[in-house]
Amino acid sequence: MDNRDSSILQTTLAKLHIPADFARYPAIAETEPETILRLERWKIQVLDVLSDLRAQLAQEQLLSLSEKAEVISTIAPWDGVAPWTLDSTREIAQNVLHLYEDPDPSLLEHILSTHVKPIFQANAHPSLNPSTGRILPRSAGGPSARLDYMEGQTWKSHPGTVYVVSWCVRHCTSAAYEKLWHLIIPPVMTLLDDYEAAYKLHGVQIVSDMLRTVPADLLRRTGVDGLLFTSLTTCLTYLHNPETPSLIRAAVPAAVSLVLLTAPAGSEKRFNQLCEILGEGIIGSIWVHATRESEAIEASVDTLPTVVRALDVGAVRYLKALVPQLVFPLQPASGNVATKRFQLSSLHALAAVIEVCAPRIHRWKGAILDGVLRLWVTLADTGVDDDDTRELKHACMGVCDCLLKACPAVANLEYARLLDVDKMMFGPLVRQSGKGD
Template sequence: MAQEHREDAATSYGGLKVPIAFAKHDETAEAETVVHLEEWKRKAYEVLSRLREDLRARGPVDADAQAEIVYYLSPFAGDGPWVLERSRNVALDILNAYVISSTDLQEQVLRGFIKPIFQPNPHPSVNIETGRKLPRPAGGPLGHLDYMEGQEWKNHPEVSHVISWCLSHTDTRSVEKLWHLFVPPIMTMLDDYDAKYKLRGVQLVSQLLEVSPPDLLRRTGIDTLILSSLKTCLTFLQHRETPDLIRATVPTSVRLTELTTADGSETRFDQLCALLGDCILGNIWLYASRELDALQASVDAIPILVRTLGVGTSRYLKGLIPQLVFPLIPSPDNGASVEYKLSSLQALLAVVEVSAPRIPKWRGTILEAILKCWVDIPSNATAEETIQLKDHCRAVCAVLWTVCQSVAEAVHGDYERILSLNPKLFGPLLQLP
């Protein structure tokens, strides 16, 4: 009976096994391959449609069939390059109608389908039976090279989507039971040498943190392992995925620190300072200074980081303020897009708010940049972008006025002098109380 069941599954789901070619979909430029993959996507929709009709005729399905449905159809429930919108709709219909999510079902999917794929390449720092951090890396100093060999799991583009589905149907009560099945594959992707797999790893870590009790992260030692790996992610600066990797990694690092450290503790302060000072100012802004997309991505991450760090941000103002005001100042060397200017204004607003005691000495630098941005809106800005730029400039000026009350007379004089230059132009910007 088991053999018959496997044969039936192969017949039903064979057309839904995601081709290996999709693992390199972004790099492929051969017209023949592109045409082949597009044809496969159309055929996959037809297979999904037939499967839905077959299931309707069959009625309720047992646990084994539900596990197969999850493995083969959950990759179509997301946004993989193999997914057509109509395929997604059919896949979601089937998953919602025939799958009853439970811890046992997720364990069956992870143990029966995902674990065998990653088993040939165990992560050297993770106990694959418990999901705990090993006291020392397996295989010695060069053990990490062994798990980079072969990498059979890269022949399965769908695996991260299946893990993501299981995480989205897991809660804090059941995640510990599944810990040893989630952690090893996630850490394998997070620590891969390829930026696109690191990105998927970060995204899965973000999901894992949503359902992981802080005590579980600390008790298994996975908190320190993930934190170190996330820091490494921010050194991948010359890749197509770099901007997305930065935008995903910084908030995930902040969330991990919030979960595993006490509010106001030295440990939390040190981890956040390392993220801002070492990873962003000392690494991204130093070694990716010509990569505007990477710089903008790092600036996008500033607000969530500095608002968590709080007044401790003040120690980095010498590095933060000049970098944030530069995109706002028109010059031949400044190729900042409208989106980058908006990102800088949002980050500047957050920095000014949390660093109030040290901001008065920087008010001249900030005001100069805001004024130049206000009077020189890029010609390619849309009407909506123009409104956003002006609103953000006004917001920074309003907060600057508020936090500079310790030198109220001086800042009031600054604003009055600016207004006297052109009340009609600068009145809408400053809006003095």
């Protein structure tokens, strides 16, 4: 690109730099109406600027490495859901970024070293060597390092940089991680260990993307596998925040993926870490300290099948906690405010628990059947036949089917008794037993 065209490009990109006030958007939404109005006007005006940029790039001009890096680092923040984006601006941004869908490692390195590292280096993570991306034997800065690290977080005045890190991680190949590790992991850990739940959520989402391609050996050699595990499980203690349900739904699968990637199958390490996620994270933290927050409990139940199936039969040690928690939302009782979605999630989790813990589930068949039957009768009594109700009924049937496979004797005992009591009512529920036809 010649100097004149380069100057035009730079001018266009400068107009797209996201105002720092967007970082405060949620906090000032009701207290600073004038600032919000200014930001909203800017957000609308940017649509024309993005359109101009797309037109400039469509002329197939040859951009230098640094120009490509600047385009990507400027446009990546528009490829997502954020206070500064609109559906229309997001669509244009995605069109522009599609031009760089398969970036060379050298381009990613330039973006990270020029547009990301300078922003985060003022708040270096105390547990990482910023030159190598390896874990330090002890925190840099001594015992108060973490407190110091939380002060003067200048990177938060660059609200779009989080999305640049995310874009780079999503486009980093497995082979490129070795070269880029020292540039990728410091900002990722800074986000993941931030004290604000919203930034932690960004960090978890980026880690989830990273775990799809990062080499397991690299995580182990640098010691970051343990650091990531601690940070992800710590997310399960960040309760009583608006982001808590989303944080739980993201952190649990990410932690499980990390364990399955870095801990050998059948090893004590894998078993212990999965137990920590389920026993200490979900049961010991969320279910103990967020009992009145149904959305957080529901989010944890959504993640249960993933953890239970990873832990396999080892999950039987938690049946005493799992079954009562999963059965409670199914029962009509005072204090039970479970939504149909929560009930459906509980049924899906219950089916997973029955399948995995089949050798010991016979001890809990009575409690499970009691909960499923109460829900089944309640649904029948309402007389409603909408999609949600049909889905719940189908899930109830699925639980009964799983219970039959785990405990075949229920066909001639519990299921047979139900059919004797009211075949029309319970026949469809236990149809898989062969008694309901």
